[in-house]
Amino acid sequence: xxxxxxxxxxxxxxxxxxxxxxxxxxxxxxxxxxxxxxxxxxxxxxxxxxxxxxxxxxxxxxxxxxxxxxxxxxxxxxxxxxxxxxxxxxxxxxxxxxxxxxxxxxxxxxxxxxxxxxxxxxxxxxxxxxxxxxxxxxxxxxxxxxxxxxxxxxxxxxxxxxxxxxxxxxxxxxxxxxxxxxxxxxxxxxxxxxxxxxxxxxxxxxxxxxxxxxxxxxxxxxxxxxxxxxxxxxxxxxxxxxxxxxxxxxxxxxxxxxxxxxxxxxxxxxxxxxxxxxxxxxxxxxxxxxxxxxxxxxxxxxxxxxxxxxxxxxxxxxxxxxxxxxxxxxxxxxxxxxxxxxxxxxxxxxxxxxxxxxxxxxxxxxxxxxxxxxxxxxxxxxxxxxxxxxxxxxxxxxxxxxxxxxxxxxxxxxxxxxxxxxxxxxxxxxxxxxxxxxxxxxxxx
Amino acid sequence: xxxxxxxxxxxxxxxxxxxxxxxxxxxxxxxxxxxxxxxxxxxxxxxxxxxxxxxxxxxxxxxxxxxxxxxxxxxxxxxxxxxxxxxxxxxxxxxxxxxxxxxxxxxxxxxxxxxxxxxxxxxxxxxxxxxxxxxxxxxxxxxxxxxxxxxxxxxxxxxxxxxxxxxxxxxxxxxxxxxxxxxxxxxxxxxxxxxxxxxxxxxxxxxxxxxxxxxxxxxxxxxxxxxxxxxxxxxxxxxxxxxxxxxxxxxxxxxxxxxxxxxxxxxxxxxxxxxxxxxxxxxxxxxxxxxxxxxxxxxxxxxxxxxxxxxxxxxxxxxxxxxxxxxxxxxxxxxxxxxxxxxxxxxxxxxxxxxxxxxxxxxxxxxxxxxxxxxxxxxxxxxxxxxxxxxxxxxxxxxxxxxxxxxxxxxxxxxxxxxxxxxxxxxxxxxxxxxxxxxxxxxxx
Numbered sequence: 001x002x003x004x005x006x007x008x009x010x011x012x013x014x015x016x017x018x019x020x021x022x023x024x025x026x027x028x029x030x031x032x033x034x035x036x037x038x039x040x041x042x043x044x045x046x047x048x049x050x051x052x053x054x055x056x057x058x059x060x061x062x063x064x065x066x067x068x069x070x071x072x073x074x075x076x077x078x079x080x081x082x083x084x085x086x087x088x089x090x091x092x093x094x095x096x097x098x099x100x101x102x103x104x105x106x107x108x109x110x111x112x113x114x115x116x117x118x119x120x121x122x123x124x125x126x127x128x129x130x131x132x133x134x135x136x137x138x139x140x141x142x143x144x145x146x147x148x149x150x151x152x153x154x155x156x157x158x159x160x161x162x163x164x165x166x167x168x169x170x171x172x173x174x175x176x177x178x179x180x181x182x183x184x185x186x187x188x189x190x191x192x193x194x195x196x197x198x199x200x201x202x203x204x205x206x207x208x209x210x211x212x213x214x215x216x217x218x219x220x221x222x223x224x225x226x227x228x229x230x231x232x233x234x235x236x237x238x239x240x241x242x243x244x245x246x247x248x249x250x251x252x253x254x255x256x257x258x259x260x261x262x263x264x265x266x267x268x269x270x271x272x273x274x275x276x277x278x279x280x281x282x283x284x285x286x287x288x289x290x291x292x293x294x295x296x297x298x299x300x301x302x303x304x305x306x307x308x309x310x311x312x313x314x315x316x317x318x319x320x321x322x323x324x325x326x327x328x329x330x331x332x333x334x335x336x337x338x339x340x341x342x343x344x345x346x347x348x349x350x351x352x353x354x355x356x357x358x359x360x361x362x363x364x365x366x367x368x369x370x371x372x373x374x375x376x377x378x379x380x381x382x383x384x385x386x387x388x389x390x391x392x393x394x395x396x397x398x399x400x401x402x403x404x405x406x407x408x409x410x411x412x413x414x415x416x417x418x419x420x421x422x423x424x425x426x427x428x429x430x431x432x433x434x435x436x437x438x439x440x441x442x443x444x445x
Numbered sequence: 446x447x448x449x450x451x452x453x454x455x456x457x458x459x460x461x462x463x464x465x466x467x468x469x470x471x472x473x474x475x476x477x478x479x480x481x482x483x484x485x486x487x488x489x490x491x492x493x494x495x496x497x498x499x500x501x502x503x504x505x506x507x508x509x510x511x512x513x514x515x516x517x518x519x520x521x522x523x524x525x526x527x528x529x530x531x532x533x534x535x536x537x538x539x540x541x542x543x544x545x546x547x548x549x550x551x552x553x554x555x556x557x558x559x560x561x562x563x564x565x566x567x568x569x570x571x572x573x574x575x576x577x578x579x580x581x582x583x584x585x586x587x588x589x590x591x592x593x594x595x596x597x598x599x600x601x602x603x604x605x606x607x608x609x610x611x612x613x614x615x616x617x618x619x620x621x622x623x624x625x626x627x628x629x630x631x632x633x634x635x636x637x638x639x640x641x642x643x644x645x646x647x648x649x650x651x652x653x654x655x656x657x658x659x660x661x662x663x664x665x666x667x668x669x670x671x672x673x674x675x676x677x678x679x680x681x682x683x684x685x686x687x688x689x690x691x692x693x694x695x696x697x698x699x700x701x702x703x704x705x706x707x708x709x710x711x712x713x714x715x716x717x718x719x720x721x722x723x724x725x726x727x728x729x730x731x732x733x734x735x736x737x738x739x740x741x742x743x744x745x746x747x748x749x750x751x752x753x754x755x756x757x758x759x760x761x762x763x764x765x766x767x768x769x770x771x772x773x774x775x776x777x778x779x780x781x782x783x784x785x786x787x788x789x790x791x792x793x794x795x796x797x798x799x800x801x802x803x804x805x806x807x808x809x810x811x812x813x814x815x816x817x818x819x820x821x822x823x824x825x826x827x828x829x830x831x832x833x834x835x836x837x838x839x840x841x842x843x844x845x846x847x848x849x850x851x852x853x854x855x856x857x858x859x860x861x862x863x864x865x866x867x868x869x870x871x872x873x874x875x876x877x878x879x880x881x882x883x884x885x886x887x888x889x890x
Contacts (some may be wrong), residue, residue, distance in 0.1 A: 003730035004693065004779060006700030008607060033688040035653075035851060053608055053656040078688070078822075078853035105688075108851040109824055133650035133847045142654050149611040156598075162453060163498055166594040168680045168862070170881045171616070171663050172629070172640075174888045184617070186631035186640070188677075189667070189885050195617075195631070195640075202881065205578035205890075208480075209587050211498040217662065218616050222634070232633075235613045243478040243523070243550075248449065255451030285448035334449060377523075379554055398890030402578045406480060406521035406553040417613070436615045436647065440634050443619045445650075445843030 017085060017095060018054060030097060032057065033080040033105075035137070038117040039073055048073060048099070049117075050081065055271065056139065058091040059083060061099040069101050075117065076108035114138075125429060132436055132445050143272040144433060148421040150269045152216050154261025155237045155415070162253060164239060165210040169202035171195055171218065175395030184222045195220035198414060201399040203240040204346070204375060207410045208402055214239040216417070226440055228429045229314075229367060231418060233438040240412030247348075247358040247374040250411045251288065251334055254362060254370060258332070259283050276425050281331040287324050288334040291356070294320045310339045312361075312368075321366025336360045338373075345385050348374040348411070358411075364423045372413025379403040462530060462540060463499060472529040475542060477502065478550075480582070481522045483562040493518060493544070494562075495526065500716065501584065503536040504528060506544040514546050520562065521553035559583075570874060577881055577890050588717040589878060593866040595714045597661050599706025600682045600860070607698060609684060610655040614647035616640055616663065620840030629667045640665035643859060646844040648685040649791070649820060652855045653847055659684040661862070671885055673874045674759075674812060676863060678883040685857030692793075692803045692819040695856045696733065696779055699807060699815060703777070704728050721870050726776040732769050733779040736801070739765045755784045757806075757813075766811025781805045783818075790830050793819040793856070803856075809868045817858025824848040 013030040034050030034057065048059040059081055061070055073079075083097040113131045114123055116138040121128065128135040136142050156166065172186070172193050183194040199215050206213045219236045244250065262280045265273060273280065289297070291312070298319045299306050307313070312320070312335070324333040337356040340349050347357040359373025376382045382403055386393060393400065421433040431437040436445055458475040479495030479502065493504040504526055506515055518524075528542040558576045559568055561583040566573065573580040581587050601611065617631070617638050628639040644660050651658045664681045689695065707725045710718060718725065734742070736757070743764045744751050752758070757765070757780070769778040782801040785794050792802040804818025821827045827848055831838060838845065866878040876882040881890055 001773070002733045004696045004700045004733055005730045006697055006704050006728070008697050008701050009690075009694070010608070033853070035853070053610070076851035078851050080688070105853050106822055106851050109849040112850055131846075133653060133843065134850055136651070136654040145612070145655075146610060148613075152611060152613075153601075153605070156601075160598070163455070165498070165591060166597060167590070167880060168593075168597075168663070170678055170883050172665065172678055172883055172888070184631055184633065186629055188629065188888055189669075191888060193888055206581070206880070208578060209581040210590075218613070220617065224634075233615055233617055243525070245454075249454070251449045252451055252453050255449045256453050257451075259451050283451070285450045288447045288449055328446070377551055395889070398578065401576075404554040405557055405579055406523050406551050408478070408480070408523035408550050435612060435651070438615050438617055443617070443633055443636060443638055444840070 013085075014054070018093065028085045029082070030085045031080060031082050032097070033078070036073060036075050036077045036079060039075055046070075046073075048081075050079070051137070051139070056092045058088070058096040059099050060096050068099060070099060071102060071104060073102070074107055076112060078105040079103060080105070116141075125431060129431060129437065129442065130445075136435065140275055143275040144421065144425055144427070145435060146269055146272040147265065147276070147278070147425055148417060148433065150265045150272075151261055151420055151424070152235070152237065152417060154264045155216060155257055156214070157264070158257045158260040159212075159214045159239060159253075162212070162256070164212040164214045164241070165206075167199075167203065167206050167210070167213045167215050168217070169196075169199045169206075169215060171220070182221050182223045184220050197221045198236065199238050200344075200346070200414075201396075203238055203412060204407075204410065205399065205402045207240050207242040207412075208405070208407050211243065211408075212239070212241040219414075224440060228431075229419060229422070231430055231434060231437055231439060234419075234434070235417040237415040237417055237420075238412065240410060242408040242410040244374065244409055244411055247336075247360065247372075247411050248288075250372050250374070250413055251286075251360060251362075254372070254413060254415075255283065255286050258286075278425055280424075283330070283332065285330070286332045286334055286362075287328045287330055288336055288360075289324070290337040291335050291339065292337065294324075294333075294335050298323055310342050317363055317368060318366035321363050325365075331365050333363050334360050335363060343373070345389050345391055346375045346382065348376050349385075362413075362415075364420065367419065367423055369419045369423060370413050370415045372411065374409070374411035377403065377407040377409050458530075459499070463538065472531050472543075474527070475530045476525060476527050477542070478523070478525040481518060481520050481524060484518055484520055491515075491518075493526075495524070496582070496584070501537045503533070503541040504544050505541050513544060515544060516547060516549060518547070519552055521557060523550040524548060525550070561586075570876060574876060574882065574887065575890075581880065585720055588720040589866065589870055589872070590880060591714055591717040592710065592721070592723070592870055593862060593878065595710045595717075596706055596865055596869070597680070597682065597862060599709045600661060600702055601659070602709070603702045603705040604657075604659045604684060604698075607657070607701070609657040609659045609686070610651075612644075612648065612651050612655070612658045612660050613662070614641075614644045614651075614660060616665070627666050627668045629665050642666050643681065644683050645789075645791070645859075646841075648683055648857060649852075649855065650844065650847045652685050652687040652857075653850070653852050656688065656853075657684070657686045664859075669885060673876075674864065674867070676875055676879060676882055676884060679864075679879070680862040682860040682862055682865075683857065685855060687853040687855040689819065689854055689856055692781075692805065692817075692856050693733075695817050695819070695858055696731075696805060696807075699817070699858060699860075700728065700731050703731075723870055725869075728775070728777065730775070731777045731779055731807075732773045732775055733781055733805075734769070735782045736780050736784065737782065739769075739778075739780050743768055755787050762808055762813060763811035766808050770810075776810055778808050779805050780808060788818070790834050790836055791820045791827065793821050794830075807858075807860075809865065812864065812868055814864045814868060815858050815860045817856065819854070819856035822848065822852040822854050 034052040037049040037051035040047040083099040088096040121138040362370035418433045479497040482494040482496035485492040528544040533541040566583040807815035863878045
C-alpha cells in the first residue's frame with residue numbers, strides 16, 4: 001500500500017534564489033517549469049523568456065554549443081528547463097538560466113490570437129474579453145487579479161481579527177432582499193425562484209447568532225444598465241455587525257479594513273503594484289460629510305444646478321471626490337444621511353430627521369464602492385415602514401420573524417470587489433477588473 | 446468636518462479578562478453587551494446568562510439590593526450590562542458579573558419557537574430548519590459553523606502559502622462543465638443560461654494564467670436526490686494546479702491542506718471543538734489504494750457480491766473506510782484509478798490502462814468528500830475523447846480554445862465544504878452543516 005504524506009514539492013531551487021538566501025555568483029544547477037513567453041533569436045544567441053506565476057525568467061543558449069540539446073521551440077509551449085543560474089543584472093530577478101536541456105509538455109496548435117507577450121496588451125476591450133483566458137496570460141492583465149486577491153484576503157483577515165464569523169448563505173431563494181424588478185428568475189424543481197442580489201436578509205438574521213458576520217460571494221443583478229462601472233454578476237464583500245453604538249462603528253470597521261488591506265498589499269503584493277504602477281492611497285483618516293452638505297458644496301463650488309435632490313449623479317460623485325480630495329487630501333469620502341426615500345425599507349431613519357437615514361456610501365476617487373448603514377432592529381418599527389411603503393411581505397416571513405425574537409442594534413455594508421479593484425488599479429472599465437464579466441450582452445466565455 | 450480614523454472599539458474590559466491578562470480577584474468594573482440566554486430566578490438571587498459571540502457569561506443580582514436598578518428582564522432581550530466582574534469558579538470563563546444596571550436594546554414579542562438555551566436543541570430536523578435563524582442561536586448549533594469557517598480559512602491560507610491565486614469565476618453561464626441534465630436553467634436577458642455546477646472549465650483555463658488557482662464559492666446541482674449527504678446548492682472548495690508530475694501531486698496538496706487545517710482548528714477553534722466534543726483526526730499519512738483493489742478487498746473481507754464494477758455504492762464506501770481504518774488507523778483513504786466511463790471527458794486516462802483514469806476520490810469515515818484527478822492538457826487528446834463520447838461541443842469553444850494555445854500538465858479537485866464539516870463534527874445529516882440548506886423541498890428560509 002502506498003501512502004500520501006502531504007509533503008508538497010515546491011520548486012526549491014527557484015525558491016532559494018528568489019528568497020535571496022544565496023547569491024547566484026556561482027553557477028548553480030536549476031530546474032524550473034513555465035510557459036515560453038517569448039523567443040528572441042539574436043543569431044548565435046537565443047533568449048527564451050519563461051512565464052511563471054512568480055514572473056518572467058530569462059533563459060539563454062548558444063546555437064553553436066555542442067553540449068546542449070535544445071529542441072525546436074515555439075512561443076506558448078509549456079516546458080521544463082534544466083540549466084545553470086548565473087547572475088545577470090539586466091535579466092529579470094537579476095539572474096538568467098543557461099540552458100542545458102528542455103522538456104516540452106505541450107505545443108500550441110495555432111499562433112496566439114493576441115500578442116500577450118507585449119508589456120501592454122494593445123487590443124480593444126472586446127477582443128480582450130472575447131479571448132479572455134488568453135488575454136489574462138499577459139503579465140499586466142493577470143497582475144490585476146493578484147491585487148484583487150489581496151483585497152478579498154485583507155477583508156477576511158481583518159474581520160477574523162475583529163471577531164467576525166464567515167458565513168455562506170444561499171444564492172437561490174424564494175425572495176430577495178430588495179425585492180422587485182432586478183432579479184434573475186429561475187425554475188427550482190417546478191417552483192419559481194430567484195438569484196439573490198444581496199445576502200442582506202441572511203446576514204442580518206445571522207447577527208442574531210454570531211453578533212458579527214461577513215461573506216465574500218457572488219451576487220446577481222438583472223439591471224439593464226450598460227456602463228463602465230456595472231456588472232450583472234459580481235463579488236460582494238459583505239459584513240454586518242451587532243451591538244453598534246451608531247452607524248459610525250460600521251465606517252470605522254471599513255476604514256480599518258482599508259488600512260489593513262493597503263498594508264497587506266504593500267507587504268505581499270509589491271511586485272504586482274509595481275507592474276501596474278499603482279500608488280496605494282495613504283489613509284490616516286477619511287472625511288465624513290452629509291449627503292445634503294456634499295451636494296450643496298459641489299453645486300456652489302462648481303456652479304452646478306441641483307437637478308435631483310434625492311440622489312447623486314455619477315458626475316456629482318466625481319466632483320465630490322475631487323472637492324474633498326483637494327480640501328482634505330483624502331481619495332476617500334464617506335457621504336452620510338442619504339434620503340430615506342432612496343434607501344431600502346430596512347434602513348434606519350434618523351430619529352432627528354426621518355427624511356434621511358443613518359446610512360452612508362463610501363466614494364473612492366469619486367466612485368461609489370460601498371453602500372452601508374444602520375438597519376432597523378425593532379419589529380414594530382420595521383412593520384410600520386413596510387406598511388408605509390406598501391411592500392409585499394409574502395416570502396419575507398422568515399426574515400421578519402427574527403425581529404420578533406430580539407435583535408440588537410446593528411448595521412453593515414457591501415463593497416463591490418471589482419469596483420474597488422478597478423479604482424485602486426486605475427482601470428477605465430470594471431470588466432477589466434473581472435476575470436469573466438457578465439453583462440447584458442456577455443454570457444460567455 | 447468629521448473624520449473616521451479606523452480605530453475600532455472592541456469590548457476592551459472583556460478582552461482583558463478573557464485573555465487572562467489580569468486575574469479577576471479584585472472586583473473590576475465591566476460593561477458588556479449580549480442577548481439574554483436564560484434567567485434563573487432562585488428567589489432572592491437571580492442569575493442572568495448572556496449569550497455573546499465569545500460564549501456564555503453569568504451575571505447575577507440580588508432582588509433586595511437597593512443600590513441597583515434592574516428593569517423587567519425577559520429571555521431573548523438584547524442588552525448592555527454594567528457590573529463588577531468577580532472570580533467565580535463555577536461560572537463560565539471563571540468569573541461572573543455582579544449587575545449594577547442594564548440597558549435594554551430590544552425585547553422579543555413572542556416566546557422563542559425552540560428552546561435554544563438548552564445545551565442540546567431537542568427538536569426535529571424539520572423544526573430546526575423551519576426556524577433556522579433561531580435554531581442557530583443555540584450554542585452547539587452555531588459552533589458547527591465556526592468549525593466550518595476554520596475549514597474554509599485553512600483551505601485558503603494553506604493554498605496562499607503554496608503559491609495558489611484566488612479566483613472568482615461566474616456562476617451564470619451559457620454552458621456548464623459536466624453538461625446535461627443536472628443544471629438549473631434561467632433566463633438571462635432573454636437568452637437561455639445555466640447556473641454553474643462546478644468552476645471546472647474556468648479553473649482549468651486559469652491554470653494557463655496563474656499556474657495554480659483556487660476558489661471557494663457556491664455551486665448548483667439540480668439533482669433529484671433526497672439523501673442525508675446531498676444538497677442542491679453547496680460551497681465547493683476547488684483548486685487546480687499546473688506542471689504536476691502526476692496526480693499524486695494533487696493528493697499531496699490535499700493532505701497538506703488537511704494537516705494544516707486540523708492544526709488551525711486545534712489552535713484557534715479549541716472552544717468550538719470542545720463544545721461539540723470533536724476529536725480531530727491525527728493525520729500523518731493517508732493510504733492510497735486503487736478502485737479495483739479497494740472494491741475487491743471489501744468484497745472479500747465482508748463477503749459481499751460486486752454488483753456494479755464501475756462505481757462504489759455508499760455502503761461499499763463505508764466498508765472501505767472501515768477496512769482501511771482498521772488496517773492503517775487512518776480515517777481517510779484515497780481511492781485512485783476510477784473507471785474512465787464514470788469520469789468526465791476531461792479526465793486523463795491512464796496510459797497503461799485507458800479503462801481507468803488518473804483520478805481519485807478521498808473518503809473520510811467512508812464518505813466521499815473529494816473528487817479530483819489529472820486532466821487532459823493535450824488538444825488532440827481532448828478532441829478525441831469528446832468525439833468518442835459524442836459530446837456536443839457547442840458552447841465549449843472558449844474552453845477548448847485554451848488547449849490550442851498550450852496548457853501544462855495539470856489537475857485539481859473539489860471538496861464539499863458542508864460534507865467535510867458534517868463528517869468532522871459527526872453530524873447525521875448534511876443539512877445540519879449548512880446555514881440555510883437548499884434541497885428539492887426547501888427553498889426557504
